[in-house]
Amino acid sequence: MTIIEDDTTAYLSARLRRERESRGWSLGQFAEKSGVSKAMISKIERGEASPTATVLGRLSGALSVTVSALLSRTDAVHHGVRRYAQQPAWSDPETGYDRRQVLSGQKIPLELVEVTLPAGQKVTMPAAAYSFIQQAIWVLEGSLLFHQGDRVHHLDTGDCLELGPPQDCMFENKTAENCRYLVAVVRSA
Amino acid sequence: MTIIEDDTTAYLSARLRRERESRGWSLGQFAEKSGVSKAMISKIERGEASPTATVLGRLSGALSVTVSALLSRTDAVHHGVRRYAQQPAWSDPETGYDRRQVLSGQKIPLELVEVTLPAGQKVTMPAAAYSFIQQAIWVLEGSLLFHQGDRVHHLDTGDCLELGPPQDCMFENKTAENCRYLVAVVRSA
DNA sequence: GGATTACGTCCATTATAGTAGACAGTCAAT
DNA sequence: ATTGACTGTCTACTATAATGGACGTAATCC
Numbered sequence: 001m002t003i004i005e006d007d008t009t010a011y012l013s014a015r016l017r018r019e020r021e022s023r024g025w026s027l028g029q030f031a032e033k034s035g036v037s038k039a040m041i042s043k044i045e046r047g048e049a050s051p052t053a054t055v056l057g058r059l060s061g062a063l064s065v066t067v068s069a070l071l072s073r074t075d076a077v078h079h080g081v082r083r084y085a086q087q088p089a090w091s092d093p094e095t096g097y098d099r100r101q102v103l104s105g106q107k108i109p110l111e112l113v114e115v116t117l118p119a120g121q122k123v124t125m126p127a128a129a130y131s132f133i134q135q136a137i138w139v140l141e142g143s144l145l146f147h148q149g150d151r152v153h154h155l156d157t158g159d160c161l162e163l164g165p166p167q168d169c170m171f172e173n174k175t176a177e178n179c180r181y182l183v184a185v186v187r188s189a
Numbered sequence: 190m191t192i193i194e195d196d197t198t199a200y201l202s203a204r205l206r207r208e209r210e211s212r213g214w215s216l217g218q219f220a221e222k223s224g225v226s227k228a229m230i231s232k233i234e235r236g237e238a239s240p241t242a243t244v245l246g247r248l249s250g251a252l253s254v255t256v257s258a259l260l261s262r263t264d265a266v267h268h269g270v271r272r273y274a275q276q277p278a279w280s281d282p283e284t285g286y287d288r289r290q291v292l293s294g295q296k297i298p299l300e301l302v303e304v305t306l307p308a309g310q311k312v313t314m315p316a317a318a319y320s321f322i323q324q325a326i327w328v329l330e331g332s333l334l335f336h337q338g339d340r341v342h343h344l345d346t347g348d349c350l351e352l353g354p355p356q357d358c359m360f361e362n363k364t365a366e367n368c369r370y371l372v373a374v375v376r377s378a
Numbered sequence: 379g380g381a382t383t384a385c386g387t388c389c390a391t392t393a394t395a396g397t398a399g400a401c402a403g404t405c406a407a408t
Numbered sequence: 409a410t411t412g413a414c415t416g417t418c419t420a421c422t423a424t425a426a427t428g429g430a431c432g433t434a435a436t437c438c
Contacts, residue, residue, distance in 0.1 A: 008246030008256055027416060040396050042416060049395055052239035052425075053260075057197030067197050071242075072257035084347030088261075090254045092211060101261055103349045103373075108323035110299075110375050112349060113261065124207075134297035138371075140329070158273030160292045160301060182327075184292075186299050186375055216386060226427050231386060238425055241395075 008071070009050040015070065017045040019063050034062035066111060066187055069104035080107065095121050096178070109187035117144065117179045122172040134186040137161045142179030145172040155181075197260070198239045204259065206234040208252050223251035284310050285367070298376040304360075306333065306368045311361040323375040326350045331368035334361040344370075 020030050020041075027038035034041075036051075036058050043049040051059070053067070060067045072088065082103055089100040096118035103112040117123065137146070138160045146153040146161065147170040155161060173179040209219050209230075220227035225240075225247050232238040233248075240248070242256070249256045271292055278289040285307035292301040306312065326335065327349045335342040335350060336359040342350055362368040 006243045006246055008249075009242045012242050026414075028414075037397050038415095039398080039417075039419095043396085046417090050241035050243040052241050052395070053198045053201050053245065054195045054239040055396080056242065056260075057195050060197075066261070068257045068261035070257075071260060072255070080351040081342055081344070082349040082351070084345065087347070087349070088255055088258050090258050095211075099258070101258065102327055102347075103325050103351060104257070104261070105323075105325065105351055107351055108325065108375050110323065110325055110351075110373060111261065112325065112327055112373060134294075134299070136292050136294065136297065136299055136301065138291055138301060153270055155270065156273065158276070158291075160271040160276070162271070162292060162294055162296055162299075182371070184299060184301060184373055186294075186297050215384075217384075227385095228387075228389095228428080229426050232425085235387090241425070244426080 006050070009044075010047055012051070012071065013045050013047045016041070016059065019065075019070070020045075023063070030059075030062060034058045064109055064187070065106060066104060066109075066185075068101075068111070069106060072101070072104050097121060097123065102182075105187075111183075111185040111187070113183045113185070114140070115181055115183060117171060117173040117181070119173060119176050119178060122170055124170040135163050136184045137163070138182040138184065140180045140182055142173065142177050143175050144179045144181055145174055146170075147172060195239070198233075199236060201240070201260065202234050202236040205230070205248065208254070208259070209234075212252075219248075219251060223247045286310060286312065291371075294376075300372075300374040300376065302372040302374070303329070304370055304372060306360055306362040306370070308362060308365050308367060311359055313359040324352050325373045326352070327371040327373065329369040329371060331362065331366050332364050333368045333370055334363060335359075336361060 020027075025033070027041050030036075030041055031038035036055055040049065040051070040055065041059070044051050044055075056067050056070065060070045063070065087100050087102055089098065091098045096116070098116035100114040101111070102114050103110060105111060137144075137155070139155045139157055141157055143157070144155040146155060153161060209216075214222070216227035216230050219225075219230055223230075225244050229238065229240070229244065230248070233240050233244075245256050245259065249259045252259065276289050276291055278287065280287045285305070287305035289303040290300070291303050292299060294300060326333070326344070328344045328346055330346055332346070333344045335344060337352075344350055360370075
């Protein structure tokens, strides 16, 4: 029997227990819903095992939250408010690419992510990265070229794009200004 | 040798490779920075292994992103464009209140509504209006007071609010400037 | 040409994740 | 009191994560 000391797993164990108990589920019920053994769930909650991404996917699926939300440490969100300063953000200093997690829904299966794509930059996304996802893109500022296969959509400020089946694709900003857009993701129950 | 089919791990493999390559790191360099073997990183990127939360913590640490951000699905793509000029909009000339239906999802159960609430104005919404609805509010510009029951949330630009159970509520702009916000609605299946 | 270095993947081994079933305890119904 | 259902944890086992070193390939240098 080993107690795992690392930060991520320690945080996860407390979080997982809290999520389960807040729903009033026993280990057995959670096991049924998630397809992960109750013994394993118990181990994770006691910090005795570190779950694989596969198991994380199953657990978060049963909880109807994203894996990202499950591991997010900004979720002590008391009344549902996510302050700008508390929203997780990531930037690539080299390119100026910026991504901000405005909302990772706890009560509702929704994520809102604000992205800044700098002038002249592009981002590619293989289909595998977003299978089983439902999402839309809304351009807040600037212009965006969306390439999907041999198809290109030109989106200007205010335009919105509802996405269909997953395909390899690329976002591109060919202009001299930054492009800022919102990605709204609905998680399937 | 097994190729893992689950969604979370598939997404992670593509994402991890992209993050590494965007930094121009070899597997060896990433291994040094993260303390995870290059063989394991290679396996994860090829979808041949599902990393534990412990390993995820190390990898994200080396990338200087949170685990949550690493697993966040913020990217996407494709057709179903709603042009700004084609989006249904309604305004009240008297008050300057403006409402635009950015997206009314056909493929996905999502609505995006952009609202401009003029200085000094308020809008009420009875609980009945959004029962069985899941929604969030994101302030794009200005400040918003959101009254829900006897609770008041003060939201500034960039702040986001995930709504809980339906209650009578009211949007209020007490400032001298317009407030612009997005209402994202996930429709129940 | 050969030697060196770096790359990603393969391989055998160790460590541990993950399971099904057993266990001890609790609680409600009879 | 007994019984049955449920709870979380323990146990022995299987499956696979994770490693260090080897390998084949490519690029560079002498």
